[in-house]
Amino acid sequence: MIKPRLFWVDLTLSVKHAELPAVFTESCEVEICPDASQINNFIDRNSIDCICFDIDYPDHRSLNLLRKTKMRYPQVPILLLTLQHSESLAVWAFRTRVLDFLVKPLTRGEFHRCLQTIRYVKKITPNQRPRTQTDNVAPIPPEIPLTMRTDDVQLLPALYFVKQNFRYKIRSEAVSDLCNMSPFRFSRSFREQYGITFQDYVVRYRILESCRLLEDPNANITDVAYAVGFNDASYFSRTFRRYVGTTPSAFCTEQRDRLDNGSDAAYIRAILNLPDDRAAS
CATH class of the missing domain: 3.40.50.2300 (Response regulator)
Incomplete structure (x- = not known):
């Protein structure tokens, strides 16, 4: 053939x-x-x-x-x-x-x-008849970055892994293997690149996801805590307040009051000081 x-x-x-x-x-x-x-x-x-x-x-x-x-x-x-x-x-x-x-x-x-x-x-x-050129342009998904820096590539598997597994326990040693680095080099490279530790990034990402779930006016705080990887609702509430500046219940009420306008994901990401992970989508 x-x-x-x-x-x-x-x-x-x-x-x-x-x-x-x-x-x-x-x-x-x-x-x-x-x-x-x-x-x-x-x-x-x-x-x-x-x-x-x-x-x-x-x-x-x-x-x-x-x-x-x-x-x-x-x-x-x-x-x-x-x-x-x-x-x-x-x-x-x-x-x-x-x-x-x-x-x-x-x-x-x-x-x-x-x-x-x-x-x-x-x-x-x-x-078949020859196809003609088409002007039908599908918009590129918003999470796709405008440009990709080569310096970011080695750490992108870590961001992608968190995006897919934030609900579960994440070990830095396992993620460093995905990036072909030793745990020490991975930890140092991640902090140098993004300004926060990898484990801190995991916590902040979980908080970001919890903010998305809390946009639902009927959200249950305990259910949200477990859904994003926290094993204790009270610890989740304290951590949420430390990063966002308000309690989960107050945040939920605020989102309900501004339901017509929707939440500002970019603003929440900025509050959490999260690096742009759009390339890991």
Whole structure:
């Protein structure tokens, strides 16, 4: 069986993830894009079956490049390969007419399902009318940062892990492994980068999530405490007051009074002195 010709656009920031999964090279004839600014020139001069945008940590620049490529070549299937397991990003990808949204690490089963889709599209494309360029632009999710600093990349797995696991006990030693650092180096790097310790960040993130839950006028303080990872409601209330400046019940009442206007998430984040974790969404 003839291998599909895949054009790989490497927009990864992390050296650790800047390598196409082996399943791609085993089953596809891969052409590597040497320069993202030359994508159009390569596509215009070559016959390809699919384009794979490998974007470990998406930002506006990388997603806009993908979108512009799809608008210019609507007939060419595009894959988005990323580390970010984000529902809003997946929705954006499919609204942008991406063929498949793939999250690393990719299993062989997921890849072969994707490969079957690529082959099916290749088979039916000659019998379809050429697609026209579309001006339908899906807005990039608000949590996606405008730019991604390379300096942040090594610590992003820690922010992402907290975002997914703040309800449970989080050990710094386990998270430092995700960042390929020793516990000592991880602790020092996190404090230098964000100005607070990692464990302090975990507590502040839990408080941030509790603020979101307390927007519900019927919220129960004890239920909220346990939902965000605290094992004691009274300790949660003291911690909440220390960081927010008011009690959970008073905050809940305040949110109920201003229900028509909604809460100011950015203001709450600023109060908590939380670093911007949008890239970990």
